[in-house]
Amino acid sequence: MKHLENLLWIDLGSKDDYRIHFGDTPITRLIRKIVGLDREAAMAEFSRFLxxxxxxxxxxxxxxxxxxxxVKNGFIEDRKVLLQDPFKSVGSMSALFKDKMNIAREILKTVDTFSERL
Structure with a gap:
């Protein structure tokens, strides 16, 4: 982490430059957003549903x-994305899981864990 801070805040610019471009975004969140997440790690978290x-x-x-x-974005920053394509082309979560809302809630909790870890 210290190496990334030095790279971003000293070698490539300053802490103020970072804030101008990325606001208060923690470095870990920025990196995850840029590089995404390993497919195996994501699959492991969702395997119980799959x-x-x-x-x-x-x-x-x-x-x-x-x-x-x-995998592509590293996490879901706002659950509203689940109401957009490609998700909405399959159907809304509430309609898809209407008889299994407990599972839907568990899926959303799992989604949130990726954001909370940053």
Whole structure:
């Protein structure tokens, strides 16, 4: 972490430059946003849903889309993204999981863990 701070705040600019471009974004959040997340790590977190035999193919596809998004972006900053494409092309989470809202809540908790770790 110290090396990244030196790189960003001394070698490439100043702390003020960083704040101008990235505001109060923690370095760890910025890095995760830039490089994304390892697919295996994301799959491991969501495996209990992906392997859940009680979920139908559309529900599993929705979870796979979440994994893809997190792999690409590192985390989901705002859950509202789940109301946009490609998610909405599968259906809204409330409609997809209407009979399994407990699972939907667990999925959202898992989504939040990626943000909380930063």
């Amino acid at each position: 392997d859940d035999q009680s979920l139908n193919s559309r529900q599993i596809h929705f979870v796979e889309l979440i994994v893809d998004y997190i």
